[in-house]
Amino acid sequence: MSHAFDARALEKIDSPEATAAAYFSHLRSPMATPEDYLAFDSWFARDERNRAAWAKVERAWEGAGRAADDPRIAAFREHARTSSRPAPLWRRPMPALAAVLALVAIVSAPFMYRIATDRQPAASSALAGHTIAAGIGQQASFHMTDGSVVTVNTASKVVVAESELRRLARLDYGEAFFEVAKNARKPFVVEVGKVSVTALGTAFSVRNLDGAIHVALAEGRVRVDVPGKDSAAKSVILEPGTSLSFARGVLSESKSDVTRMLAWRQGMLSFDRTPLAEAVAEINRYTQQEIAIVSPEIAERRISGSFRIGITRGFLQSLEAAGIAHVRSETPARVELAAP
Structure with a gap:
């Protein structure tokens, strides 16, 4: 006998990571309804910790493909927003491992947390999107559909992509400045090596020269996640006028003259x-x-x-x-x- 999905009961699970894992499993199943997707939207937008937990679950599931890019989910969510009638159900069965993942998350949230944080972001070849590149002595800008602007500096390359749940940019090399349009439901994430920078609405630069990563914040707030000892990630919140450097495993944060550092834009x-x-x-x-x-x-x-x-x-x-x-x-x- 099947039981109706209870979003309120789900969100009483003891950690955002466990709730994210359970949502992930349910939304990929043929039992999900338009109301379930709307409940997920509300949970996702409610708290930054929820969005971070969902991102961790996505990374933990990289081997089987990201839920955010699943065309079944994208189409289903769009149908839920435009129609009050139930959408057609996809009959593809939920992979057995997804069921196990959700069960483990509910029974043992700390174990799920370790799985999520131990996995690294996808390899650079996995990101498909728009490429912005500039040669030596050149600059190039790209205006995203949401109003965000990405400007790459000399000898630099950035790839940007967008999904239902987030906006993603990968800085392969060089330097770029990001002017991010505010959208609490779709965080803007910059991946550079094993470091990620997350912002909701802000302006900041990211530099990657020979593996030395530097982040400078002009306005707003960003969270920088860097790998730590024993694969445990460390998060730092930057305030305007501060910068962060990460090179050879050493993290440093300081007050900076960000205007001078960004003079290249003029x-x-x-x-x-x-x-x-x-x-x-x-x-x-x-x-x-x-x-x-x-x-x-x-x-x-x-x-x-x-x-x-x-x-x-x-x-x-x-x-x-x-x-x-x-x-x-x-x-x-x-x-x-x-x-x-």
């Missing part, structure tokens, strides 16, 4: 008592003409100033005028900086 690079070696590395990201420091003793000399992107001549002349460095030789492909 075609400028801005330095404030920045070591010459660091400034040169940043300049080199935007030009085919490599600047090389050949005198190690000048690498740590500090420089300040703003410089137009792509015009290295002004940068080099400023170094010589300030007595910081001397251009020893120059070709179209390489400039060598030596001690004055």
Whole structure:
């Protein structure tokens, strides 16, 4: 004998992770009704912890495909919103493992939590969507249908996609700025390596250079999830004017001059008592003409100033005028900086 699905009883389960797992199992079954999907919508939108729990269950189910991308569920949800009549039922049986997953979650929520957090986001090849890429010295922008804008910086690539439950961007390499339209029901998630950045309505940049990940927040709030010891994820909430770095397993957070860090969006690079070696590395990201420091003793000399992107001549002349460095030789492909 079957029993009607009781959303209120389901949401009394002792953890959001267990509730998410049970919803996941039920919504993939032929027993789900339009009312069940509307109940899920309400639960999902109610609390950030619910959305995080659902994302964990999705990741835990990666081997069998994401529920958010299941065309049966997408079509069923759309039908539920546009019709009061029951939608046709799909007769595909629920996989046995899904039933086991839901049962384990209800009986032992902590066990389900470990399963969800131990799994990593999908491999980059699994994301299909729109690609935004820029070559050296270039920038490119993409306007999403919800009003969000993704701007990629020099030598960068981002892939964006959207599902029923969230908006997703994957930063493969380089740097991008995200202006996110507010939508509490569809969080905006940026995946970069094993790090994820989640925002509801905000503006922030994410950089991935040689595996060193940097997040800078201009406005709003974002949650950054990074892998920790024993595969346990660590979450950090950033406030405006703060930035986070994650490199070689080391996490650091600090107050930052985000306006200066984002000057590239106005075609400028801005330095404030920045070591010459660091400034040169940043300049080199935007030009085919490599600047090389050949005198190690000048690498740590500090420089300040703003410089137009792509015009290295002004940068080099400023170094010589300030007595910081001397251009020893120059070709179209390489400039060598030596001690004055």
